[in-house]
Amino acid sequence: MNNASSSxxxxxxxxxxxxxxxxxxxxxxxxxxxxIGSAYSCTEIVDAIYFGMMxxxxxxxxxxxxxxxxGHGCMIQYVILEELGVLTxxxxxxxxxxxxxxxxxxxxxxxxxxxxxxxxxxGLSMATGMAYAEKSRKGIGTVYxxxxxxxLQEGSTWEATLMASSLKINxxxxxxxxxxxxxxxxxxxxxxxxxxxxDKYTAFGWECVEVAGHDSVxxxxxxxxxxxxxxxxxxxxxxxxxxxxxxxxxxIWHYRSPSPQExxxxxxxxxxx
Amino acid sequence: xxxxxxxTLYECAKANADIFIVVADISPAGSMAKFQSxxxxxxxxxxxxxxxxxxxxxxLALKGCRPFAYTIATxxxxxPFEMVRxxxxxQNLPVTVVGMGAGVIYSTLGGTxxxxxxxxxxxxxxxxxxxxxxxxxxxxxxxxxCAIESKGPMYLRIGKAGEPRFTENALEPxxxxxIRYLRRGSDVCILSYGVIMKLAVEIADHLQAxxxxxxxxxxxTLKPLDRAGIEKALHTHKHVIVIEEHAPQGGLxxxxxxxxxxxxxxxxxxxxxxxxEFIHNYGSYEDLLASHGISARLILDKVGAR
Numbered sequence: 001m002n003n004a005s006s007s008x009x010x011x012x013x014x015x016x017x018x019x020x021x022x023x024x025x026x027x028x029x030x031x032x033x034x035x036i037g038s039a040y041s042c043t044e045i046v047d048a049i050y051f052g053m054m055x056x057x058x059x060x061x062x063x064x065x066x067x068x069x070x071g072h073g074c075m076i077q078y079v080i081l082e083e084l085g086v087l088t089x090x091x092x093x094x095x096x097x098x099x100x101x102x103x104x105x106x107x108x109x110x111x112x113x114x115x116x117x118x119x120x121x122x123g124l125s126m127a128t129g130m131a132y133a134e135k136s137r138k139g140i141g142t143v144y145x146x147x148x149x150x151x152l153q154e155g156s157t158w159e160a161t162l163m164a165s166s167l168k169i170n171x172x173x174x175x176x177x178x179x180x181x182x183x184x185x186x187x188x189x190x191x192x193x194x195x196x197x198x199d200k201y202t203a204f205g206w207e208c209v210e211v212a213g214h215d216s217v218x219x220x221x222x223x224x225x226x227x228x229x230x231x232x233x234x235x236x237x238x239x240x241x242x243x244x245x246x247x248x249x250x251x252i253w254h255y256r257s258p259s260p261q262e263x264x265x266x267x268x269x270x271x272x273x
Numbered sequence: 274x275x276x277x278x279x280x281t282l283y284e285c286a287k288a289n290a291d292i293f294i295v296v297a298d299i300s301p302a303g304s305m306a307k308f309q310s311x312x313x314x315x316x317x318x319x320x321x322x323x324x325x326x327x328x329x330x331x332x333l334a335l336k337g338c339r340p341f342a343y344t345i346a347t348x349x350x351x352x353p354f355e356m357v358r359x360x361x362x363x364q365n366l367p368v369t370v371v372g373m374g375a376g377v378i379y380s381t382l383g384g385t386x387x388x389x390x391x392x393x394x395x396x397x398x399x400x401x402x403x404x405x406x407x408x409x410x411x412x413x414x415x416x417x418x419c420a421i422e423s424k425g426p427m428y429l430r431i432g433k434a435g436e437p438r439f440t441e442n443a444l445e446p447x448x449x450x451x452i453r454y455l456r457r458g459s460d461v462c463i464l465s466y467g468v469i470m471k472l473a474v475e476i477a478d479h480l481q482a483x484x485x486x487x488x489x490x491x492x493x494t495l496k497p498l499d500r501a502g503i504e505k506a507l508h509t510h511k512h513v514i515v516i517e518e519h520a521p522q523g524g525l526x527x528x529x530x531x532x533x534x535x536x537x538x539x540x541x542x543x544x545x546x547x548x549x550e551f552i553h554n555y556g557s558y559e560d561l562l563a564s565h566g567i568s569a570r571l572i573l574d575k576v577g578a579r
Contacts, residue, residue: 108335108364115335116364119355125325126360129332129340133293136314137336156356159325167317 004220008052013216016051016083017043021243021270023079028257031096035104037241037253039075042146042177044216045236046076049144050084052220053173063141065114065130069123070148070177071105072255077112078102086112121154123147124174128164131172131231145174150182153191158204164231165205172231173223178213179240181251201233213238243270274432274468275373276303277409278416282341283308285420286315292420293333295319297326297344299373323352330368331360339367339420345379346372346388350395350428361426362398368426369419370395374433375405376468376518377552377561384551388430393523395428396496403495404449405430407470408439411493414447422449432468439470440491450494452502458486461576462510464503464529466492469518472562475569476516480576492525500532507538514576515544518562522549545572 006012024039046068054064068074078095081087087102087110094100101110105118115126127145134141151157164172176197180187187194201208207226211218213236226232240254241247244266258266283304286292293315294308301309309316319326323344330340342349349370350357361368372391379386395401402425406412412431419427440447444454452464461480465473470491477489488510492499507513507529515526526544533542547565554564562568 115331116359119359121324122328122356122360125328125356126332126335128325129295129329129334130336131332132317132329133333133336133338156324156328156353159319159322160328163319163322163325163329 004052008048008217008220010217013044013047013051017047017216018270018273020047020076020079020083022267023082024075025258025263025266025270027075027079027092027095029260029263030093031257033255033257034075034096035072035255036075036257037247037250038070038073038148040242040244040247041179041238041240042070042073042236043076043242044214045146045175045177045219045238046073046080048216048219049146049175050080052216053142053144053223055140063139065141065143067114067117067123067127067130067143067145068106069117069127069145070120070151071117073146073148073177074104074106077106081112084112120148120151121156123151124157124160124164127172127174128160128167128169131164131169132167134171135169142171142173145172147174147176149176149178149180149187149194152176152194152197161201161204161206168229169231170229173234174231175219175234175236177238178235179238181240181249181254183251183254185251197235201235206231206233208233208235210235210237214242243273245269274406274409274412274436275434277412278371278431279304279308281413281416282420285417286312289339289420290315291338293317293330293338293340295326295330295333295340295342297321297323297348299344323348324356327353327356327368327370328360331356331364331366334366334368335364341369341371341419343371344373345386346375346391346430347386349373350388350391354394357395357426358398362400365400365425367423369423370426370428372428372430375430377547378433378468378558380558380561381555383555384553387552389547390520390523391428391430392495392519392525396523400425401496402427403430404428404493405467405495406493407465407467407491408436410438410440411447411491415493418449430467436468437471439474443491447493450497450499452499452506453491453493454488455491456487456489458488460486460510461512461514462488462490462506463514463516464490464492464506464525465516466495466525467518469516469562469567472567472569473516476514476572479569479573495525498528503529503532504536504538507533507536507540507542510540512541512543512576514572515542516567516572517546518567519546520549521546543576
């Protein structure tokens, strides 16, 4: 994290993401249900933001902000915050349990959580306001916001999309976890007009690129190479449940915990990846 | 009241660089234009997009600013309701949602522009506070409170234009969370708030002319409601009258009844509210109120002063 180029060396990023997937898998055995497929879908995106993009001073403080607009994917954020020492082992042990403070969606007020999300279509507006506040105060903070692709069906997301570019908020960097899956099927089937996304965002005045969403280096480089005069959108082509064969692209793994047998298989696959 | 709000906010913004205003395509009347030209970076017009108005205000507040979200009441509260609930209420952020022209003041614009249930809706959200000043002077106090002191989310219900002054000689100062006696008597107590205070004043004048000793109270803070103050009013007057420009559910009237029941009050209690019906007729503001049973004549007939 102190040195982005070292942190984002392919092997380092791969090892971290493997570690995070295993930790999430471990937690899946403590609770009845969690959004495991959603977290695995955006593992590399959130990892690249925390370990490659966010600036930190000597004390570890960051002027940057991470906002998980797709709140249901927050397990990847939690395990990263645990690794960074922001959340504790006890926090994670009490995840979704009485006496704990972490639930299935991020809650503002908990360490490392910049905003409460869970209802979709809220994050990009708040991120736009945060980035605007930073800019208007001549701050150096960048706001990173991760959205789901289903969230792009919310009209509010497009209200924010229009405003961010109209206000020339160039310290806002957003990522769409484009796994093409929603509760009721593939987005490309239910909403064929959803695509192409890059053209839409470009037409709305953003700088926008598409990358392989499980390639940490590609995500990092896309952001490094942006022109920087507009809000920036990275369309990350991802696989829901990435890393575990029986979860990949299977909607029930949006919100389900593996059985002990499934856990063992998943562990083997993640280890061997 | 709209201009008073704008002027007060402009003055507060001069003194505090954390004050932002996010508007949704509402004309920058009065001092709002000054705010816009002098502090363009703190004046954000999102256009006809109320969800991002509230969301951006939340984002600004999460970064330490004190934003106001401002447009016509129906659009500032109803359209972006989930943003008001989650982004402001759930996160307990110091954002003031201004509901301008609330009630039925837009009498010729039809039901889409009427705000009959805003107190109930805003009041149902945990953490949300509600202020509804009755005249321009009280609007100054309320706006200052929102800009300077308020710790959490606020719904500020204000009128549109031309409201007379009623609080110039008020017996008590404006104190957030406390009812405010404008007049003090011993027979009848009229509880009201917001723009319809004009009618409450008229009723009070009639009752006084008929020989009653009348208290007139501005219940400007609808949440947290001054339950102790209302309880005292119920127990120190023979007759209490509530007049409000709001649906029968969730406003001042049902809460006054609840307090009366809980505190075993034995006064007579008459409440006058809008009906639980949309309004499909047109005419003046007074015409619309009258169609819902609210006019000086209708009220005086019912309270037995004619």
